[in-house]
Amino acid sequence: MSLTNYVYELPMKVRDYECDIQGVVNNANYQHYLEHARHEFLLSVGISFADYHEKGIDFIVYRIEIDYKTPLRSRDEFLVRIHLKKDGIRWIFEQEIVNKATGKTCVMAKVVCVALVNGRPKDCPELMEQLHERLPEYF
Amino acid sequence: MSLTNYVYELPMKVRDYECDIQGVVNNANYQHYLEHARHEFLLSVGISFADYHEKGIDFIVYRIEIDYKTPLRSRDEFLVRIHLKKDGIRWIFEQEIVNKATGKTCVMAKVVCVALVNGRPKDCPELMEQLHERLPEYF
Amino acid sequence: MSLTNYVYELPMKVRDYECDIQGVVNNANYQHYLEHARHEFLLSVGISFADYHEKGIDFIVYRIEIDYKTPLRSRDEFLVRIHLKKDGIRWIFEQEIVNKATGKTCVMAKVVCVALVNGRPKDCPELMEQLHERLPEYF
Amino acid sequence: MSLTNYVYELPMKVRDYECDIQGVVNNANYQHYLEHARHEFLLSVGISFADYHEKGIDFIVYRIEIDYKTPLRSRDEFLVRIHLKKDGIRWIFEQEIVNKATGKTCVMAKVVCVALVNGRPKDCPELMEQLHERLPEYF
Numbered sequence: 348m349s350l351t352n353y354v355y356e357l358p359m360k361v362r363d364y365e366c367d368i369q370g371v372v373n374n375a376n377y378q379h380y381l382e383h384a385r386h387e388f389l390l391s392v393g394i395s396f397a398d399y400h401e402k403g404i405d406f407i408v409y410r411i412e413i414d415y416k417t418p419l420r421s422r423d424e425f426l427v428r429i430h431l432k433k434d435g436i437r438w439i440f441e442q443e444i445v446n447k448a449t450g451k452t453c454v455m456a457k458v459v460c461v462a463l464v465n466g467r468p469k470d471c472p473e474l475m476e477q478l479h480e481r482l483p484e485y486f
Numbered sequence: 487m488s489l490t491n492y493v494y495e496l497p498m499k500v501r502d503y504e505c506d507i508q509g510v511v512n513n514a515n516y517q518h519y520l521e522h523a524r525h526e527f528l529l530s531v532g533i534s535f536a537d538y539h540e541k542g543i544d545f546i547v548y549r550i551e552i553d554y555k556t557p558l559r560s561r562d563e564f565l566v567r568i569h570l571k572k573d574g575i576r577w578i579f580e581q582e583i584v585n586k587a588t589g590k591t592c593v594m595a596k597v598v599c600v601a602l603v604n605g606r607p608k609d610c611p612e613l614m615e616q617l618h619e620r621l622p623e624y625f
Numbered sequence: 626m627s628l629t630n631y632v633y634e635l636p637m638k639v640r641d642y643e644c645d646i647q648g649v650v651n652n653a654n655y656q657h658y659l660e661h662a663r664h665e666f667l668l669s670v671g672i673s674f675a676d677y678h679e680k681g682i683d684f685i686v687y688r689i690e691i692d693y694k695t696p697l698r699s700r701d702e703f704l705v706r707i708h709l710k711k712d713g714i715r716w717i718f719e720q721e722i723v724n725k726a727t728g729k730t731c732v733m734a735k736v737v738c739v740a741l742v743n744g745r746p747k748d749c750p751e752l753m754e755q756l757h758e759r760l761p762e763y764f
Numbered sequence: 765m766s767l768t769n770y771v772y773e774l775p776m777k778v779r780d781y782e783c784d785i786q787g788v789v790n791n792a793n794y795q796h797y798l799e800h801a802r803h804e805f806l807l808s809v810g811i812s813f814a815d816y817h818e819k820g821i822d823f824i825v826y827r828i829e830i831d832y833k834t835p836l837r838s839r840d841e842f843l844v845r846i847h848l849k850k851d852g853i854r855w856i857f858e859q860e861i862v863n864k865a866t867g868k869t870c871v872m873a874k875v876v877c878v879a880l881v882n883g884r885p886k887d888c889p890e891l892m893e894q895l896h897e898r899l900p901e902y903f
Contacts, residue, residue: 506784
């Protein structure tokens with residue numbers, strides 16, 4: 348199983364301090380990779396997390412599912428891919444981490460987000476508009 | 487939803503560096519808390535990750551599901567609870583993180599692990615025996 | 626060399642995810658330990674980082690010197706000790722991390738802090754008063 | 765003060781999870797940046813940390829001094845520069861982190877390393893040779 352169509356791809360590289368005693372990337376760090384790729388994707392369409400936070404809008408993770416397939420190791424280069432869909436007020440990021448050298452899927456993840464406007468889950472049309480403008484073919 | 491019976495509970499406290507710009511614990515750090523509690527639980531029944539690693543046995547996370555309910559903040563004290571069941575060669579850790587002051591569930595997680603013996607998923611009766619001896623009433 | 630008198634001591638324990646490929650605690654994590662102990666010390670005398678931040682006062686690290694003596698490993702318990710002195714507007718935390726089982730010094734550190742009041746280094750008598758009240762014998 | 769000659773420069777970018785409540789990169793993360801740049805530099809001259817570890821040689825940090833000048837924030841791009849010198853069996857990395865947009869020095873660091881051969885500090889001519897071959901003009 349892998350993402351056949353995706354809207355964004357971020358190349359990254361394992362840093363040694365992200366690896367643990369077992370010589371592989373520590374599980375929690377994949378979540379960092381996934382988050383960083385989502386934020387970079389949102390920035391690429393003009394959406395800044397920090398700016399939204401100052402406006403009282405926080406984009407939060409509601410649920411995450413991660414399947415660990417093959418581990419990344421010291422020095423590995425990898426790609427974090429994103430496919431995004433909307434389901435009611437929920438934003439569902441389907442994400443895949445692929446080992447660049449082998450093409451193997453390392454991680455498949457489903458990350459469910461919602462926008463909190465002043466602490467309450469809301470639809471946040473502002474965000475949708477920004478995405479529509481930049482990714483018209485996508486939605 | 488919360489864990490009504492659990493076999494282990496670890497008290498912990500949020501460290502400031504675990505919080506992010508939004509003033510709450512960064513999502514990936516909950517995974518650290520969950521992992522640390524699992525390892526402490528296993529240690530409490532005589533199972534050391536590091537020792538097993540030296541014997542060629544690695545206990546790895548295969549899949550994780552996390553529901554984020556209410557965030558933890560700077561200085562919060564919390565409890566990480568564990569309920570464990572076996573399903574074939576899979577070990578399923580049901581884990582809950584509870585805010586100690588409010589009693590609210592912060593995170594519900596399901597962590598599916600398998601033992602890799604020399605790189606291959608195996609049943610590892612050694613582990614089962616150690617658990618049986620210490621938790622006879624449990625299994 | 627070790628701290629002969631200290632005003633605060635925090636017991637902690639290594640978490641597996643803090644160890645790296647070499648099987649020892651990653652260097653940057655000692656800085657986390659040192660920071661957490663400073664924050665807990667300040668909390669113990671009634672000074673909350675988060676509260677001060679909301680008042681426009683940030684207590685920042687200006688310079689750090691760390692000598693790495695003996696590494697901590699998976700499962701090690703340790704003590705973080707603090708000796709504090711004032712030098713002009715600078716707060717100098719002398720900190721030692723001691724392996725609880727062996728009594729060996731793991732890390733000696735000198736952490737120089739200043740209070741930023743609305744972005745500018747200032748003396749912040751508020752902080753001094755709070756310390757005086759709680760630690761009269763100390764200053 | 766800044767590094768006027770350096771042998772290596774690594775471009776990096778702040779990831780949101782590296783920032784803390786104060787909205788700036790957490791102090792310990794600069795140490796991660798410095799470490800990652802050293803490892804990438806060593807890799808660029810053919811020296812792999814992981815490979816050396818397997819040969820029983822660990823390159824460890826003995827002492828670190830960091831001066832924090834101006835903080836990095838969410839989304840900032842920066843450069844990590846390295847100047848290296850030898851002093852007896854000690855390797856002294858002088859490192860600077862520069863904000864790419866402003867040119868300002870964020871961090872100046874002096875990182876003293878030694879090679880441990882089977883647990884003992886040694887000169888490790890193997891490492892020197894590899895550096896000489898690749899950086900003949902440098903030594």
